[in-house]
Amino acid sequence: MDEAAFLSTVERLRAGVERRLGDLLPPDGQAPAALTGAARYALLSPGKRFRPVLTLLTAADFGAPDGAALDAACAYEMVHTASLILDDLPSMDDAALRRGLATTHRAFDEASAVLAAVALLNRAYGVIADDARLAEAARVELVAHLSETVGFRGLTAGQARDLARRGQTLTNDEIDLVNHQKTGVLLVAAAVAGALIAGVRGVRLAAVAESARRLGLAFQIRDDLLDAAGQDGKDAGKDAGLPTLVTTLGEHGAREAMHGYLSAAYDALQPAGGTMSAWRYAASFFDAPKVAA
């Protein structure tokens, strides 16, 4: 597929996710207004929808029927949004801006932000359980995997580690663990979901997971580089003082590590077969001038 056709496919998938996300939440005014308002604000503010598009492209790469992975894809965006709301809370990063907009607790209030995050995470499970396009066995697998992803060895653990590392000295391996649990686990879950829905199992599924894990490490370095450059739409210098690979390796070293992980992600995916459009999509983020500059 040439570049223009590929970008148009990605944009079609992204737009489809945005429409579906809106449908999967109660309309404003149904249920308490502060709760649905905060949830819709956080979930429907403009975003690249990286995780759901990754799910959809992975599903397509491995031959899933069109649309089969759409609701599951949306579930991962809900989980991602929930994690952003929580990360920004006054008791955590105390951030005022996210994606260039007021954070949810600033636009609404703290209680509504917490409840919206919980409701979004919780809704993700309902969306998967209710997805009649998927066999019951697949829904059970997705729920179990998502719970591992968010749980005591996943996102919540990553956030707890992130908070604990403020002012600490960490080894590069320890930073990789935080990065994997904060970011990588959900990219793995999103990619694995697409493959699972396409019927991929065993060593091929493990290859998809390993590739996504490496992508996640590359992505976290990208975020750290953008943050250091004040180009991430978040409060400037908010993460200053956090140990990251940018602080331990320097900007040039971090950029090299990022490209190393990206290339390793490509290698890891080979045993799975498939058309690699998901990897091509992920790689396109690293070519953006902001990062390449």
Add this chain to the structure above:
Amino acid sequence: MDEAAFLSTVERLRAGVERRLGDLLPPDGQAPAALTGAARYALLSPGKRFRPVLTLLTAADFGAPDGAALDAACAYEMVHTASLILDDLPSMDDAALRRGLATTHRAFDEASAVLAAVALLNRAYGVIADDARLAEAARVELVAHLSETVGFRGLTAGQARDLARRGQTLTNDEIDLVNHQKTGVLLVAAAVAGALIAGVRGVRLAAVAESARRLGLAFQIRDDLLDAAGQDGKDAGKDAGLPTLVTTLGEHGAREAMHGYLSAAYDALQPAGGTMSAWRYAASFFDAPKVAA
């Protein structure tokens, strides 16, 4: 079954739940200490384990094999604990005490409390999805029902309404809606889970749900009566100024309404058949001297 034998059955179930809850969380020290510490503190502090015992007795009433509902029962206690942690947060009730102990954000810190609540809710889904004693179809039904229970028409909505009602004048019907969403929905889910696991469906399942809904309304009035009397192990007078049925009906009227709901719960359960030990158990809470006095 005579009273002593019944109480001993209940205590055996309660103790079994406590043991299993401990096994379903990572040990202290595995995963970040503040996260697992806060989750274990909140989940394993002494409690009557009302919801899981309700699940287990309902399952037994309808003939489920011994132990089949244990993990699902524990999942509802995890959700209940998560909701208590969140309700107590500084941005919500700002409570210092719960069950006579420091609230989780006081014993740890606010960020750890929020993450522990999210991790516990999230773990509930994993426990259900991983429960090999249940058919995959049953697990999907339980996950879908739990998501409805917690979501935009359930616990999170109830908490949002509860916060919004501070200083407002509500009708008795509006108070019933808050009470149902804050308390009743999870009792319904716990009872319905027990019945579902025993294979109950259709109108018999609806009878279980309706009975539990009425029990939930009775329970919330009981809580409000205890709170008004300062006997609930929470900060004294913490809920002063909240519109409840105790404020609108007076103590005597509220007590009558409570007993009316309890009796209506009994009536609603009749079409379901079963041995009614779950109702007997629930009713035993209303005979305690604190409430009868």
